[in-house]
Amino acid sequence: METQKIKxxxxxxxxxxxxxxxxTIFSLFCLFPFALMISSSFMNEQEIVRxxxxxxxxxxxxxxxxxxxxxxxxxxxxxxxTIFITVVGTVLGLFxxxxxxxxxxxxxxxxxxxxxxxxxxxxxxxxxxxxTYILMVKHLDLKDSLFAMILPGVVGAWSIFLMRNFMxxxxxxxxxxxxxxxxxxxxxxxxxFIPLAVPSLATIGLFSALGFWNEWYNGMLYMDSPTxxxxxxxxxxxxxxxxxxALINSGAVINTADLPTQSIKMATAVLATGPIILLYPxxxxxxxxxxxxGAVKG
Amino acid sequence: xxxxxLAGGSIVREVIKNKVLFLMLLPVIVYFxxxxxxxxxxxxxxxxxYKLNKGIFGSNFIGLKNFEFLVQNGDLWNITKNTLLYNxxxxxxxxxxxxxxxxxxxxxxxxxFKKVSQSVILLPNFISMVIVGVFAYxxxxxxxxxxxxxxxxxxxxxxxxxxxxxxxxxxxxxxKIWAGTGYGxxxxxxxxxxxxxxxxxxxxxxxxxxxxRIRYMTLPILKPTFILLLLFGMGGILKGSFDLFYNxxxxxSVLYPQTDIIDTxxxxxxxxxxxxxxxxxxxxYQSLFGLILVLVVxxxxxxxxPDSALF
Numbered sequence: 001m002e003t004q005k006i007k008x009x010x011x012x013x014x015x016x017x018x019x020x021x022x023x024t025i026f027s028l029f030c031l032f033p034f035a036l037m038i039s040s041s042f043m044n045e046q047e048i049v050r051x052x053x054x055x056x057x058x059x060x061x062x063x064x065x066x067x068x069x070x071x072x073x074x075x076x077x078x079x080x081x082t083i084f085i086t087v088v089g090t091v092l093g094l095f096x097x098x099x100x101x102x103x104x105x106x107x108x109x110x111x112x113x114x115x116x117x118x119x120x121x122x123x124x125x126x127x128x129x130x131x132t133y134i135l136m137v138k139h140l141d142l143k144d145s146l147f148a149m150i151l152p153g154v155v156g157a158w159s160i161f162l163m164r165n166f167m168x169x170x171x172x173x174x175x176x177x178x179x180x181x182x183x184x185x186x187x188x189x190x191x192x193f194i195p196l197a198v199p200s201l202a203t204i205g206l207f208s209a210l211g212f213w214n215e216w217y218n219g220m221l222y223m224d225s226p227t228x229x230x231x232x233x234x235x236x237x238x239x240x241x242x243x244x245x246a247l248i249n250s251g252a253v254i255n256t257a258d259l260p261t262q263s264i265k266m267a268t269a270v271l272a273t274g275p276i277i278l279l280y281p282x283x284x285x286x287x288x289x290x291x292x293x294g295a296v297k298g
Numbered sequence: 299x300x301x302x303x304l305a306g307g308s309i310v311r312e313v314i315k316n317k318v319l320f321l322m323l324l325p326v327i328v329y330f331x332x333x334x335x336x337x338x339x340x341x342x343x344x345x346x347x348y349k350l351n352k353g354i355f356g357s358n359f360i361g362l363k364n365f366e367f368l369v370q371n372g373d374l375w376n377i378t379k380n381t382l383l384y385n386x387x388x389x390x391x392x393x394x395x396x397x398x399x400x401x402x403x404x405x406x407x408x409x410x411f412k413k414v415s416q417s418v419i420l421l422p423n424f425i426s427m428v429i430v431g432v433f434a435y436x437x438x439x440x441x442x443x444x445x446x447x448x449x450x451x452x453x454x455x456x457x458x459x460x461x462x463x464x465x466x467x468x469x470x471x472x473x474k475i476w477a478g479t480g481y482g483x484x485x486x487x488x489x490x491x492x493x494x495x496x497x498x499x500x501x502x503x504x505x506x507x508x509x510x511r512i513r514y515m516t517l518p519i520l521k522p523t524f525i526l527l528l529l530f531g532m533g534g535i536l537k538g539s540f541d542l543f544y545n546x547x548x549x550x551s552v553l554y555p556q557t558d559i560i561d562t563x564x565x566x567x568x569x570x571x572x573x574x575x576x577x578x579x580x581x582x583y584q585s586l587f588g589l590i591l592v593l594v595v596x597x598x599x600x601x602x603x604p605d606s607a608l609f
Contacts, residue, residue, distance in 0.1 A: 011508050012508035036437065037433065052447030053444050119330055120609070128581030131578060132340075152333065281417070
């Protein structure tokens with residue numbers, strides 16, 4: 001018994017040690033690109049050209065950020081576009097999806113299975129990118145409209161089902177008594193369902209907001225005017241562009257030879273990531289709940 | 299009596315009775331009809347010789363010519379193969395790593411360490427793939443990339459990553475795993491935490507070692523989740539991670555032989571070559587096979603574990 005006990009402990013110590021080491025290493029791997037990006041954004045251009053991006057630069061320079069803030073029209077534009085689509089898309093989406101979730105959760109709604117399937121089927125089969133593009137551009141006339149970035153992501157089938165499943169816990173008697181008290185369906189939704197649904201609204205709202213914040217694809221497909229580029233697409237153009245002067249600000253006079261081409265790419269990336277990293281500690285808790293619940297299928 | 303009558307009543311009567319509920323559902327239904335159902339007939343563009351001015355249904359019907367061409371020039375086979383292989387690796391390797399990390403995290407007792415590492419590993423899940431593309435540039439770029447900084451620092455020659463298709467397979471897989479581990483880890487960790495603690499205690503009393511506990515208790519309990527996630531992943535095996543591939547590879551055609559997947563191919567046919575019919579043919583092929591796969595997988599799941607089937 002005594003020997004077995006010792007054996008058990010040594011085995012568990014080995015497993016614990018391996019776990020600590022592996023998780024630490026992987027965590028460092030997860031942080032490394034962020035650290036490299038941030039330190040590169042503070043690098044002196046000459047040092048980058050001479051020696052390349054580094055984790056620990058010899059000297060710190062704020063030149064890239066100065067340049068970005070002094071010629072910030074396009075960047076501010078991109079921020080505005082992203083904030084606009086994030087706020088409008090999330091609010092609109094939450095409103096539409098919570099109403100649908102509420103109705104589909106009502107057991108006295110006769111066609112709920114039919115409508116659920118109608119929504120569900122779209123996750124199985126889609127028309128594809130090209131018919132979608134033709135619809136958006138030719139028939140809905142959404143080319144170069146900010147709504148082309150909002151509408152495709154505003155409602156998600158899984159989010160509706162998630163919302164519906166969250167609310168299965170609400171006893172039907174609550175609705176019935178409200179009905180007896182003379183409340184209409186919309187009133188029940190607004191005064192009873194919504195306050196109870198706050199945790200699920202927060203989870204789905206955060207996911208949705210994150211999706212809009214990271215939006216670049218529809219921006220690339222549908223936006224023609226640079227003033228309508230969302231932040232992430234603006235960043236992508238900047239990284240792929242060698243002539244940055246044109247992209248930063250067409251109006252201001254910039255000495256292109258002086259432009260910190262390499263560090264400015266990283267500085268823009270930092271500014272595009274920044275808000276998410278800053279919000280992360282606060283919202284992380286919700287995401288973990290959301291992920292765990294989301295994993296349990298609709 | 300009135301109830302029976304209503305149950306047998308017409309749709310119209312139902313709509314009138316529940317008009318507020320129908321109105322509340324309407325926005326979402328209209329949304330799905332416009333953005334999903336109205337698009338479906340558009341898949342017809344795969345069977346025509348699309349001319350912009352004639353529209354989808356005005357263009358000449360050419361049957362399977364688009365598909366024939368794609369098979370003949372070998373494109374279809376190459377992108378199908380790439381998409382399948384990448385997804386198989388993502389699924390298998392990704393899930394295994396997620397399980398290993400979930401188990402390791404569950405073995406750790408330090409609360410603070412647990413919390414911080416969990417947040418850090420989940421972090422890559424929140425940034426856009428554009429940022430991941432920036433990371434790749436930051437690390438692999440020829441002139442100033444971090445790896446080349448290290449190589450030249452050690453007196454070695456620079457390595458040109460962006461013209462070596464072979465190496466990108468590994469970079470893509472690495473970034474995919476890097477970005478996805480946190481998410482899956484938490485899903486598995488939730489299953490482990492859900493295991494009744496008394497079971498572990500009983501095993502401990504019986505003298506089971508930590509390793510035996512993992513081998514004979516945790517792993518078998520995770521097996522059904524693993525198999526289910528794998529099976530459902532199979533349904534989407536022809537869908538590519540366009541975000542990831544496009545931001546890492548972009549329009550670097552040197553790398554296409556090893557990195558072109560169905561989604562990047564369709565995208566190029568739209569923006570690069572304006573070859574709508576060809577791209578739509580590939581897209582239709584992808585959607586149709588995706589649907590068939592989901593149905594087959596669901597059929598299998600229903601045979602094995604009826605409760606877990608999707609429908």
